[in-house]
Amino acid sequence: MELLATFLPFALMMGVMWFLMIRPQKKQAQERKTMLENMQPGHHVVTIGGLHGILEEINRATQTVVIDCEGVYLTFNLSAIATVKEATPTQPTTTVEEEVEEEIVHDAEVAPEA
Numbered sequence: 269m270e271l272l273a274t275f276l277p278f279a280l281m282m283g284v285m286w287f288l289m290i291r292p293q294k295k296q297a298q299e300r301k302t303m304l305e306n307m308q309p310g311h312h313v314v315t316i317g318g319l320h321g322i323l324e325e326i327n328r329a330t331q332t333v334v335i336d337c338e339g340v341y342l343t344f345n346l347s348a349i350a351t352v353k354e355a356t357p358t359q360p361t362t363t364v365e366e367e368v369e370e371e372i373v374h375d376a377e378v379a380p381e382a
Contacts (some may be wrong), residue, residue, distance in 0.1 A: 285334055303352050304352075307323060308326075308331075309323050309325060310323065310355040311323045311355055312354075313336070313346055313352050314349075316349075321337035321338075323336075323352075324336045324341060331347070332346060332363055333345075333349065334344060
């Protein structure tokens with residue numbers, strides 16, 4: 269009985285440690301694995317170094333990815349990917365000159381002639 273009383277607090281502490289530390293870590297590792305498996309070309313990625321780019325190519329055999337960073341193609345290990353965001357369609361952008369030109373045309377159409 270004395271032996272049980274000695275090891276029971278130790279066993280209880282180990283159980284609490286497992287629930288508070290090891291279990292969440294395994295869950296996080298599983299989520300990361302799922303994220304990397306679901307990656308496809310065209311997704312936006314961020315590397316562990318903070319480099320943002322668009323995923324161009326995935327080679328699962330060699331565990332490498334090619335990322336397009338504004339025309340510069342870089343090859344990274346698959347483990348260097350920190351986050352993956354699905355590609356979102358971008359809105360067509362207008363420049364300041366186009367907006368000013370549209371405003372001038374609109375003002376000319378609205379202005380009364382004297």
